[in-house]
Amino acid sequence: MKTLPVVLTTLGAVLCAPWAHAQDAHSEHRKQAEAAQPAQPPSPYAGMQSRPIKALSARQVADLREGKGMSLALPAELNGYPGPSHTLELANQLELSDEQTLRVKGLFAQMKQEAMAAGEAVIEAEQALDELFKNRQATPDALKAVTARAALAQGQLRESHLRYHLAVADVLSPGQIATYTRLRGN
Template sequence: MQHRQRHAPAEPHTGGGGVAQPYAGMEARGVEALSPQEVADLRAGRGMGLALPAELNRYPGPMHVLELADPLRLSPEQRRRMEGLVEAMRAEARPLGEGVIEAGGALDRLFATAQATPAAVMEASAAVGAARGSLRAAHLRYHPATRDALTPEQIGRYEELRGYTARR
């Protein structure tokens, strides 16, 4: 069974002799662990799938609820509530996203400057994990308020519109 890294290109590059080089071209990234799209998403406060535990378990996200406002028949009050939640979530998530970028850059620099020791790698990796955890929590914590603002019928319709029919 072949295992493919999530961040590796779909088709690995091959070097001389046909040897697969799945990371070729990634050395030019500013933060090697993050694609340019991921950096843009982090800076914009986008969720990037971080709230899937909520999303897939009947806790809709405010941004997706707004995207589906018409078929969900949101009231003006519900729309205002979702807009407020999205604004608050993005205001919280943007600086946390910058923290993820910064922590990832620090980890990269340990290796780029030949200063990687087991202890330094552990510390820098823990900082990346903490930054990502804080960002994930920031996205997840707006889902309960979103759910509370919707009727059970709207939640059911949301799940249908998003294609979440298997968990009923």
């Protein structure tokens, strides 16, 4: 009679094996289905909440402080008004005279100085806007004042870059401007 428990155990194992296999297969199928599901995309704002100024990346702050163009002068650049920085980069191909080179270098230095100061004003205005919300002090009137200050700072920065494109166009000949435009791919 000792064989009856062995037979029952064996029979139980044989009968349960397909069920256990089905459970394993179901579990594996569920894992595959979960893996096949696209992951929830991260928030487009992920990581921005830890920025010192929420609306500006570290790169943007650095570019503003360095007086970089940040594509602010595209209306001039793409309509045949060379910028001072790129004009100096292309000085040999443009065959700038010594006088032209000195004038463009002077314009570039002035633009850089103005742009750095204007960039600081943009940073300060964006910081004030960020602080307004961070400190829960945003009211319609306060918001209007701070956004107007930020818009004015951004406008002054852009105007300074654009103004120097006008000044460089006055230094170059029409042929040099045409060459500049061709070399820049405009």
